Amino acid sequence: MTPAARAARAPDLNAGIALVLLTACMFAGSDATIKYLGGALPVLVLMWVRYMFQTSVLAAWQLARKGTLRLRSRAPALQCLRGLLLLCNSTAAFYGVQRLPLAEYTALSLLAPVATTVLGALVLKERVPPSRWAMVGFGVVGMLAVVRPTGAGALGWAALLPITGALCYAAFQLVTRRIAIADDLVVTNFLSALFVTTAIGAALWVLPLDLAPSLLKATPTQWVLLLLIGIFATAGHLCMAGAVRLAPLSVLMPFAYAQIAFAMAIGWLLFDHAPDLWAVVGTLLIGLGGIGTVWLNGRDAGRMPA
DSSP states (O other), X not given: OOHHHHHHSOOOHHHHHHHHHHHHHHHHHHHHHHHHHTTTSOHHHHHHHHHHHHHHHHXXXXXXXXXXXXXXXXXXXXXXXXXXXXXXXXXXXXXXXXXXXXXXXXXXXXXXXXXXXXXXXXXXXXXXXHHHHHHHHHHHHHHHHHHOSSSTTOOGGGGHHHHHHHHHHHHHHXXXXXHTTTSOHHHHHHHHHHHHHHHHHHHHXXXXXXXXXXXXXXXXXXXXXXXXXXXXXXXHHHHHHHHHHHSOHHHHHHHHXXXXXXXXXXHHHHHOOOOOXXXXXXXXXXXXXXXXXXXXXXXXXXXXOO
16 A cells, blocks of 8 residues: 555544543553552652653663664753643642542543643633633533532542642643644653653652662562553553544544543442442533533634645
C-alpha cells in the first residue's frame, strides 16, 4: 500500500475504541495499585518509582529512534511549565487517591475537559458558545453532587485534590497544544517525565524520607506492584497515543469515561466500596459534561475551513 493510499484509509474506529477502553482499564488499575500500596510505602516514593519507570522507557524509545539522548527543545520555557503542571497534577492525584474512594476520585479527576473550556476562555480568551458553557454547568453540578460540601456523604477537603489535579491537567493540555507545534511528542513526554522524576528526587533528598531504605524494606509482592504502577501508566499513555492515530479524538474520548466504571468495579472488589446514589448521579453528570465538551470541540473543529 502506497503512503497516499494509507493516508486516505478510513479510520479504524473499532481498534481505536478498543485501545481507549484498554487505556481506561490501565489507568484505573494504576490508581488502584497506588491506593493499595499507599498504606505501606510513602507516596513520594511511589511517585518517584512511577516516573523513573516512564523516564527509562521513554529514554530507551528515544535511543531506539534517534540513537542518542541529545535533546533540544525550541520551547524550553513551555517545557518547564509543562513539567511543573505534570508534577502538580501527579502530586494531587497520588495523594487524592489515598484519601478518597476510588470511583469518586476518578469521577472528579475526569473534570479536565470541562476545566479546559473554562481555562481556554479565561486564559486564552477563546470564544466559548453557550452549548459548551452548558457542558461546564453539567460538570459543576455533577462535581457538587459527588463532593457534597456539607451533610451526609461529604468528601471533605480531600475532594480538592482531584479537582486541583483536573485544573492542572487542563492547563497541561493547553500548554501541550502550544508545544506540539515546536517539539517532537516523544521528546516532550521524556522531558516532562524527567522533570517530575528529578523534582521528586530532590524532594526526597530534602525531606526526612529515605528512598533506598523504603525500597529495600519492600516485599517481593510490593516490588511487583511498584512495577505494575509504571507498566499500567506507561502502557495507558502508549495505548492512547495509538488510539488517536486510528480514529478522531471526538469519537474516542467518550469511551475514556469507562475509567469510572472500571474504578467502581475495582473499588467494590478490592476496597469494598460502592458509590451511593448521589455519587452515581454526580458521576453521570460529570461524564455528560466531559463527553459533551469533547463532542462539541470535535464538531466545531470539523466545521473549520481547511
